[in-house]
Amino acid sequence: METKTMTVTMSIDDQKVTVPKGTTLLEAASELGIEIPTLCHLKELAPDGSCRMCVVEVEGGRKGGLVTACTAHCKDGMVIHTGSQKVNDSRRFILDLLLSNHKLECFSCGKNGDCKLQDYCMEYGIDDTSFTDGKRMPCHQEDTTNPFFDYDPEKCILCRRCSRVCQLRQGRDVISISKRGFDTKMTPSYEASFDESLCESCGNCVSACPTGALVSKEHKSYRAWETKKVRTTCPHCGTGCQMNLVVKGNQLVGVEPANGPANRNLLCVKGKFASYKFVGAGDRLTEPLIKRNGIFEPATWDEALTLVADKFSQLKADYGADSLAGFSCSRSVNEDNYVFQKMVRAAFGTNNVDNCARVCHSASVHGLAHTLGSGAMTNPIADITTDVEVILLVGSNPTEAHPVVGAQIRQAIQNGAKVIVVDPRKIDLVKDSALHLQVKAGTNVAFANGMMHVILKEGLADRDFIENRTEGFEELERLVAEYTPEKVAEICHIDAEDLITAARMYAKADKAPIIYCLGVTEHSTGTEGVMSMSNIAMLVGKIGKQGCGVNPLRGQNNVQGACDMGCMPYDFPGYQKVANPEVIEKFEKAWNVSLSSKTGLTSTQVLPAATEGKIKGLYIFGEDPIVTDPDTNHVRKALENLDFFVVQELFMTETAAYADVVLPGISYAEKDGTFTNTERRVQRVRKAVEPRGEAREDYAIFCEVMTRLGYPCHYDSAEEIMEEIAEVIPTFGGITYERLEEEGLQWPCRSKEDSGTPIMHVEEFTRGKGLFMAIPYKKSRELPDDSYPYLMSTGRMLYHYNTRAMTGRTEGINKISNRSYIEINTVDADRLGIEEGDKVTVSSRRGTIETYAAVGDRVFPQEVFMTFHFPDGNVNELTIAEFDDIAIIPEYKVCAVNIAPVK
Incomplete structure (x- = not known):
């Protein structure tokens, strides 16, 4: 039975408004477009009511009728005045008091023009304090020890926004109030300096500070009125944090968090302070380079592209299309990746295309696609961190690898969630976890089988779910019967009772997601480890439900997108199989070219093939395998053995140093496009500054190479590329830039009327029925011995x-x-x-x-x-x-x- 929301009707500044019961006066006024001043309020947290700036007058109210709008709830028949004489006098008095203990140096303050206290003082006509006598905050207490921001307690108004965001949103509790009276100030614990504290330099306190008390060092180089803000998506991990790039002229000078669905106004240290400086770095590549006699020399674009096309054409003619290969960039936008794989397939004539998901999450793509039908995260980040009872965290260190997700898990713990950490290390979350199973690295499959053994033995499996929605259960049941807690404890080097406790906690909870990362995938049994995660979730019916699911945290900002776009040797865009003749026919018609039906080589197969002389030409876009791939000596030998090698990059990386031609691409801040985050959410990337030197749009370079290889290709914009993507990928059919303008869409999104798919596999699995895989534990390929202990x-x-x-x-x-x-x-x-x-x-x-x-x-x-x-x-x-x-x-x-x- 549908429950009706109780509402109240009232008047604010002679405007009637009807709102749900429990709405605050501040929220109701905001619905009417009435701005009420606040200094302490944070919309993500419960009202604090400490600054008193948001007072409004209630007709007929008690005690003079003034109440704080952030804490007072709406009532039927209320009549509110937000700008009466009594209200304005009260706000002026508050500002007067605040200035009485405030360092007035607005002209030299880094927040000049970007300070709420300054704005309100100007609005209410307060130039100075009337309280000229009395003790003041002791002078010269500035703390400049943090490398990113400065703290001046003489400019602090004790609104506590910094401590509240640190404790309740970041989950660190670094900043608190110390002392009393005029000596009261906000400070790291024990009045330590910031560099001696547990501060992670996330900068969320800086973003929350309404005055110049906490200000980034960079902010002193610009004033707000000189800048513009451009909404974009963070270029680091797969969380997909929304943020505003602060632009002065043609230079990025800062970053501010935005209210995105994945980050909700939070950023980490990398997003806040390290996502913009590299764009303007002095060692950016700004012109094409051709290696002559072992030395790179500048070249014109025509000269460089002619050489690239001629060499690849000759290699293709001499050795066949499959002697060529390309590695795409999972840090660049979807549109670039789509055009890159199109270049390799349509112009090179091969399916030898891959991206760095190969070295992180290809096991997730394969494993989950096999068992569930889709190799992607099943639930949104907010869903698995907001209202959950238990989180099973396996091989994932989110407070370091996905810090904003980690912060939200800390929030979940504060709200009562119990976290089970399964990890060979004592990661940061262990100290707040309910249980830590410190498994031996490489034993995830044994751990999973042990969990399932306990769940079945104690009758905690969801038999209805198993019978109606899955297949392959009988074989799994037979296999896990062998994995007693005692046997698994010996394999994993854990306590058998801890394994039993973990199984009970996870199985009995109504809302309990599995969150995993590279600690599951980067093994010789990585795909089997992923399948084991889906086995556990299906066994207790925790897929297709809120607060549940199997949720791989993707490593890089667009690993998900690069895979979605078909930068894999066995999949065309949208995971449409190279081995399927109907798929080949579809893309041949769409691209008007004959295509290879032979499954290509992965990046980890291409490099050995290059060493053997089978791969002759390689085009790497934005990847650095010399640094990222295993066994670096073998990678060097492979690159040195190539006949022709092209790298398209922002910087002269260690890999680029081996190239014959280096082409300067552009960064995320210099282009339009989209990233797809770990929760399948496609979000906009927007151009904020012009490219450096002669650097060109990446997809335009690929188009030029294709055209010179005999396959004419041109796009007028990234938006035009997305329109083509939506035509050839059914799960992207409803995604357009217009729809992405306000907020991202989670695929599958099949039509313009489709609002996207937050939770996968709700009524049925993408493959029909979920598939249990009976997977025995296998040891890692290399284990310690006397020589390497x-x-x-x-x-x-x-x-x-x-x-x-x-x-x-x-x-x-x-x-x-x-x-x-x-x-x-x-x-x-x-x-x-x-x-x-x-x-x-x-x-x-x-x-x-x-x-x-x-x-x-x-x-x-x-x-x-x-x-x-x-x-x-x-x-x-x-x-x-x-x-x-x-x-x-x-x-x-x-x-x-x-x-x-x-x-």
């Missing part, structure tokens, strides 16, 4: 992103973190005579590097961890080029190493 895993850290091509050009980021490290357990460090910060050598069967020790208990004894961001200790010199048999994904998470102190 430590099990090494890899991953991300908070402050840097992948190869540091973007974050490494932000000075503040480098100040916080500028060198590689290896996490070692204290027991091992003591035995080896290694102390915190010592230089050590790390060696595997593939190479040796030097790095610095980070000693503690985040990893078990005999296990170590390294990030892959830093050139001074590139972990991929050590990682093994073993691959998942199904998705051909590298086993980054497990290899054997030895460690020794540098004498």
